[in-house]
Amino acid sequence: xxxxxxxxxxxxxxxxxxxxxxxxxxxxxxxxxxxxxxxxxxxxxxxxxxxxxxxxxxxxxxxxxxxxxxxxxxxxxxxxxxxxxxxxxxxxxxxxxxxxxxxxxxxxxxxxxx
Amino acid sequence: xxxxxxxxxxxxxxxxxxxxxxxxxxxxxxxxxxxxxxxxxxxxxxxxxxxxxxxxxxxxxxxxxxxxxxxxxxxxxxxxxxxxxxxxxxxxxxxxxxxxxxxxxxxxxxxxxxxxxxx
Numbered sequence: 001x002x003x004x005x006x007x008x009x010x011x012x013x014x015x016x017x018x019x020x021x022x023x024x025x026x027x028x029x030x031x032x033x034x035x036x037x038x039x040x041x042x043x044x045x046x047x048x049x050x051x052x053x054x055x056x057x058x059x060x061x062x063x064x065x066x067x068x069x070x071x072x073x074x075x076x077x078x079x080x081x082x083x084x085x086x087x088x089x090x091x092x093x094x095x096x097x098x099x100x101x102x103x104x105x106x107x108x109x110x111x112x113x114x
Numbered sequence: 115x116x117x118x119x120x121x122x123x124x125x126x127x128x129x130x131x132x133x134x135x136x137x138x139x140x141x142x143x144x145x146x147x148x149x150x151x152x153x154x155x156x157x158x159x160x161x162x163x164x165x166x167x168x169x170x171x172x173x174x175x176x177x178x179x180x181x182x183x184x185x186x187x188x189x190x191x192x193x194x195x196x197x198x199x200x201x202x203x204x205x206x207x208x209x210x211x212x213x214x215x216x217x218x219x220x221x222x223x224x225x226x227x228x229x230x231x232x233x
Contacts (some may be wrong), residue, residue, distance in 0.1 A: 001172075034221065043205065043224040044157070089157060100209075101147055101159035101170060102222060 002027040004092050006105025014113050019080055021108045023090035024072040030092040033066060033073045034102065038087045047088075048075070077110075085112045118225035120206050126231045132194040135228045138187055139208030147207040147222060148181055148191050157205075163189065164211070196232045203227045 003026040013019045025033075031052035036044035050057045050064045050073065057064050061080075066073040077084055087109050091102040119138040127133055139146045147162040161171040163183045171181070178197070183189040193200055207222040 036224075043226050045224070046221050049221065100145055100164065101162045101173070102157075103159070104157040106156045 002030055002092050002094060002103040004090060004103050004105040006090050006108060008108060009106065010109045010111070012111040012113055013080055015080055015082060017080055019075075019077045019084070019110055021075045021088055021090070021110070022072060023074070023092075023105050024070075025092040025103075026071070027092070027094055028068075028071065029094045032093040033064070034091050034093075035064060035075050036089045036091065036104075038089065038107075040086075044089060080110075080112050082112050082114060085110060118206055118208050118223055120204075120225040120228050122228060123226060124229045124231075126233065127196055128233050129197055130195045131232075132192065133196045133200075133230060133232075135191040135204050135206075135230070137189045137191070137206030137225060139189070139206070140210075140223060141187070143208035143210045143223075144186070145209045145211060145222075146183060146189050147209075148189070149205040149207065149224075150202045151205060151227070152202045160191070196230075198232045201230055201232050203229050 004023055006023045011019055034049035035047050037047045038044045048059050048062050048064050050066050052068055055066055061078045063076040087107045089107045090105040093102050118140055121136045144165050148160040149157050150160055151157045160173045161181045162169055166183045179193055181191045205227045206225045209222045
């Protein structure tokens with residue numbers, strides 16, 4: 001099955017700086033890669049996703065890049081703000097083999113220092 | 115739309131008791147997923163359904179766990195008997211499948227979760 005590794009586990013950045021979170025996956029058949037943000041005590045919420053036919057996707061301050069050859073994808077947050085503080089999860093899904101469920105990374109606790 | 119609805123939001127029970135968690139997916143969504151979240155193991159997929167049919171239950175930890183989806187708007191996850199190591203937050207998520215022959219699987223939306231504590 002799929003295995004997703006996520007780094008770092010904790011990331012502290014100054015407000016206004018950029019944050020980068022990286023993930024690798026093991027199953028070359030995976031073709032959908034969402035990122036979820038989870039605030040303390042809340043549910044995971046999708047912030048951005050990318051499919052394997054695209055190398056990069058951007059939505060305002062958030063961008064995701066995908067390198068299928070190397071089997072890794074990254075989340076980039078620019079101009080970080082205090083409300084960006086949360087745990088971020090990457091995930092991978094193999095939509096080709098009928099395995100619809102997401103395999104999640106262990107999460108990155110992002111701390112924005114004022 | 116109310117989003118995915120889960121009940122109860124919190125459950126405290128004693129070891130050996132039966133626990134039933136409930137989920138109502140977003141109307142029109144035909145896929146439903148049960149996840150478990152713990153500090154040690156993170157977010158894990160337990161089981162998912164497509165059109166009310168269980169597709170993959172390989173994540174269900176033991177025979178003590180069972181899940182049903184009797185219709186398109188309701189699912190249950192049951193633990194019998196419960197054990198302290200089952201303490202976790204259990205999330206239900208749903209998604210739609212669109213496109214020709216259902217080939218495009220859309221975003222999964224999570225419910226608020228059930229926080230389970232087994233004493």
